[in-house]
Amino acid sequence: METPTTARRLERLPKAHLHLHFTGSMRHETLVELADKNGVHLPHSLAKEWPPKLRATDERGWFRFQRLYDIARSVLRTPDDLYRLLREAAEDERAAGSGWLEIQVDPGGYSSLFDGLTSTLELMLDAAAAAQRDTGVHIGLMVAANRTKHPLDAKALARLARQYAGRGVVSFGLNNDERRGRAREFEGAFRIAKRAGLLSAPHGGELGGPRSVRECLDELGADRVGHGVRAVEDPYLLERIATRGITLEVCPTSNVGLGVIDEIDRLPLRRLYEAGAPIALGTDDPLLFGPRLVEQYEIARSVFGFGDAELAELARMSIRGAGAPEDLKKELLAGVDTWLASDPG
Template sequence: MEMPRPLADLPKAHLHLHFTGSMRHSTLLELAREQGLHLPDALEKDWPPRLRATDERGWFRFQRLYDTARSVLRRPDDVYRLLREAAEDEVAEGSGWLEIQVDPSGYAHRFGGLTATLELFLDAARKAADAAGTGMALIVAANRVRHPLDAKTLARLAAQYAEHGVVGFGLSNDERRGRARDFDGAFRIAKRAGLLLVPHGGELNGPVSVAECVDDLGADRVGHGVRAAESARLLDRLADRQITCEVCPSSNVGLGVVERAADVPLRAMFDAGVPIALGADDPLLFGSRLLAQYELARSVYGFSDQELAELARQSIRSSAAPEARRKELLIGIDRWLATPEPHETP
């Protein structure tokens, strides 16, 4: 019986991972115990939580769990630990480049303000990447539920560090509570600084949300974007303009965007020519990391090894990785494909 090529050996880039949500579950439990913090059952004995954020109550519960997880990160050492462990996890799964999304606003009151917080994250990311032997950069993300002026403040901050480890500017949180077009000023600031524009869209709202990200914000990539599959015309536009969608299958199931992994339109988007970068989104809340998304592509969506290699290439081409690292990773993909499939020993 033939065994498939190990997906952990396939070089890839990870472009959709949130800072707090990247925390290991074991680290959350350990830090909570150290601080005497009582965790809800959904983050302890019933982990991973059963979430359904397609209604107001469900999204509020998701955010409450997220805020609980954020509350255990109280010291600079906790930030260094989280990013060190994230880098180690990426390397173990074959990821040679990580763009991790952060909103400094959520931590600024603990770490001396927005600038000091971002500098802490950047230093921790550099040290984590060096120690693990991988590449890592930050995407500064504004929050849709806050005022667009706050987003402009974050965009200016991101622009100041565009040559020092910040590679992109994003927009996250519930897209039903903030239109993308309201944040166009912040994205213009980020674009002038040469940052990648990577707003979330097309997750809890339909194709119009994706179209706004593209037309009003000039998105280079769209976080999620799966609802674009509801419009053949929009899929054609994404394919023609080669705008990458950061598809996170486990997250889509976890938040109730779809009922089953099989319902995520990954195959339809890929076949339409839309570039795809698989992502884990928030492993702490959804219970699976990047490698599991590639395993779903193989087992649920029927991707061949050639197609899996192309998914990995698309993630690298859509990244802000330096040219030397891109070349190294792309050569590694060719090498992975050139390796004969292992055979099971009788």
């Protein structure tokens, strides 16, 4: 462990954000304002006792989490609402020093409002392009299937993502409760996405154990795994992840919020790092968990003793694992070197 003797400002450290869900990126004040504008009643846990107290290790807890997420999604009613969400998300990324945001979207959650899957994805791509122009933060979209739905739905999304590969869509994901949909059931959808040149980035190893991660690697050809922290329970699997350079999108405050770990100091961040697993710190859903990206790096520093050289390496790992253009990756990596060479403070 490196002894942290310096304290360079973390918001000045260039980085990439690879694990952020579309609705979950919303600012709390925006949620409250849009709910009032669009006539949506917010439960007390979203309106007054924010962030809500969550735990998803049992079915009832996951149902409550999903219900709150669905309520939050319901405040987004118009194209302007989507444009605002992405602009504000990009503003928050800029404030955190993030030069690349890869945001997860399931167009199916909004398609009934915006005339179908294709028009919904095009609207999101337009909103992302506008946010990028306004803020300077580069944005790529991950089209993500819902593992609680039929695999044929995932194939439809993969075909849609294929149409926009190279035009704003950079990766394909699989989210929701991994206990309710095995990764291997979605192999066909990921085969379509991989053949289109999209990165494979399914969720695994969050509420499910090492088997969930292995299936992501073996069946879905994962380039990254959303969360993946429970790979630490299988030393051989962890060695395999490190050897193959599979990036784990580790979301510290989310893991506490959903009960994956009881306390933040139980997160196996240091063990994953020292085993050589590439790590990209993420926030998952700051709308429901509170802290944003800089706070995740602060946790690495204050809870796990990561010094500035190690924090810089975490940032490099996030950039290397991104679906960003190579020239942007080189620019961001050079910025990390500049940050580390700068004076503290």
